[in-house]
Amino acid sequence: MIQTITTLALLVMGSAHATPPKDGDNAAAMTLICPALQLADGDMAIVPDTTPKLPDVTDLYTLNMTLASNEWQTKFTEQDSNNKFKATEIPQSEKSEDWKAKWQTWTYAALKLKDPTAKADVLKRYNLQNANTEKLAAIRTTVAAYVDAIFELSKAAEANKIDRLSDDEVKNKVRKAVYGGKQAYDNSMGGKEMRGGTAAGRDAVCQETAGTHNPVQTIATIVACTCGTRNTLRNIQPCGPKTGGNVEWEAGNMPQAAKWPLSRQACPVKSDNKLTAAGVETAINSAVQAIYGEGNKLYIGKYDGAGCDGSTAGACISYQGQATSGTPKLEKAEWLPELQAVANELKKRETGDTAAIQKATQIEQLKALTEAATGHVHAIITPVNPPTASEPRTTSGSTTVARDTCNKHHGKNATCPTDKCTYDEKENKCNPKVAVEGAAVPGTGEGAADKKEERCAGKPEKECRDGCKWEGESCKDSSLFVNKKLALMACVFVSSVKF
Structure with missing residues (x-):
């Protein structure tokens, strides 16, 4: 469960007068945000999706229709003005819900049999090409029972189908949460994908009062605000450690890519990055704990009580209107639902989609039983x-x-x-x-x-x-x-x- 903590707020709240940022002011905040930032590092190895796909049973529907009487088959096809066969529409008077559910499947199978070779092909596929009419009739009920059960299983599986993410979609969601959709940090990080507004300097983006920017939209923007200084302040590393160098913003944009390694020096790049459900959930909960509120404002980083301009006041995020009575809101944290979706997908992959596995297994068993029934047809007297x-x-x-x-x-x-x-x-x-x-x-x-x-x-x-x-x-x-x-x-x- 996502929680925010008040102990961090007590650590970062400063006195109510303007105090320029110091080295290491936001080391505690960076420690909490770092796991989320590292999710986008490297190749992002992902556990493969082993959930089985439902077996293709089109041939069985065709076989079932082949074994049915001609009278039954002709119910589902009719000829158009060009004497070409088409599917018969289900009668409006039809009341059977079972028929309504299966009509499209029946018409597809019946239409397929209008191909002169289709019947011979499906009979040969199930080794029935030499079976006489009486023997085919003898297995008709058994095959129909199996195929009917397969249809119901397939229908239930489709009704309970859960949207899943591909490997690329998982990685893209992580990149969107961290870098606004980019592969990594670069020189063109300003814009709506990163912070919801046009390119602007640190004061306008990180100390939001006009509703034109979103400093908590992406993880990289949060890091840039809490670890970077205004363009007028140099040689200070708010996230530490003190190593010399500059992490200041451009006058009208985020820090250049060359300064990014220094901005995140307290959060090393992970070369061996493996995404797991537990790892993503831990990163989410950790990053959320860096967020606190005072009055109607949301904060991240050390707030000196006077401002968050990153020069004469703290190197923090101040977001007006995003807290209620000191409780921060998370609606603007667009990175949050992206990472939650990733965690949910990885959890499904790691634990397996039990319902889908069960239905796929049962369908495979029914297919095997159908093949067994057709295989015994020649022993029927x-x-x-x-x-x-x-x-x-x-x-x-x-x-x-x-x-x-x-x-x-x-x-x-x-x-x-x-x-x-x-x-x-x-x-x-x-x-x-x-x-x-x-x-x-x-x-x-x-x-x-x-x-x-x-x-x-x-x-x-x-x-x-x-x-x-x-x-x-x-x-x-x-x-x-x-x-x-x-x-x-x-x-x-x-x-x-x-x-």
Whole structure:
């Protein structure tokens, strides 16, 4: 927390009569300001930003749309007057917030598939180019569940996104705080970037009463005012130590660059300058403690009670209207928010953006699971002969299971299982397929499993292959294990994701 201290004020307050500056008058103030001045020294080494970027999942959105029915795909594109495809605008009557959030993503994927090679490319990328329609349909729900979870994670990450600073932006903020944006101190330090007004002499800049200059705008201006003298006073070093030489200002500008090393001699240049959050925060708190107030004026440096002209009175900063009842205001200290932003960025880099890391990791896991699902597609055995009207009708139990399975996908055509359900476009509902009595709804009930088991049952272990798998002490249909495993993986992982 930023605090100002009164002990410094007691040290620097002088008697109420004009006293010319002496060597070392502002050594205490320079000690407090020095850490902030040194932040801009050297190359400013910065800890690298290791926060991961969210993985690119454009291909997965395209894959998801590829596996969807043609009826679904055509909802998101239309032809213009030149017979070129364009994105379909979301209907104004659409009430589903889920659809509104995903519409742009869906239209982008659907438009991409209008490229004649796009579908083939995405299927090949996921090793699905030789999979038949039935096998693609079998993994559709699993892939849609993973992609839906990826979308929600990406949306949450974007909503919680925090603006971050690049390395260059960090360094530029430090330079702006210290030197008004310049790389270092030079002969052209006067102007708005340094002290809020046009070039002027020390008396006008450091002893501000007219509101035309800002002597606390940058760290370098503070140092120039407290360590430099008026052009009429020579051979005095207010910040010490006494080594001879002159630190006086120009008649109408700040001290020349040649005098800067002597002005800051009590604050050596750091050749090995590494910026850290703790270091920047310490520099901020230290510099703020050099600021004190009396009445309605803000002060930095030794005030003799008469003035801050740096010649006949103290080499200090006097800023009228920037204190209230002796408490200094910091609104004009423009260097302060710049350095606070730097400290915040460095803290994020050093501790890591936990939320961003978590979401990026979860998306990578979902991508891996999607690739695992597509990789197992060739092990899926699909029924050769689907149920016909002549077969017995389904039992009420099977119908209930199918209804429960389908109803979970109301409002989500993309994830409505085509093997068990049909999607009502008008009502936006996923309903169970109307099956004949006694027959299992495709993919549900024991009947489907029993038929698949028949071709593997009784085979010895050596002959248990070609779609069959030896499990325990018997030969069983391998597609049952694949489908059950994929469904379980999708269900367990997606339910554990926190958005």
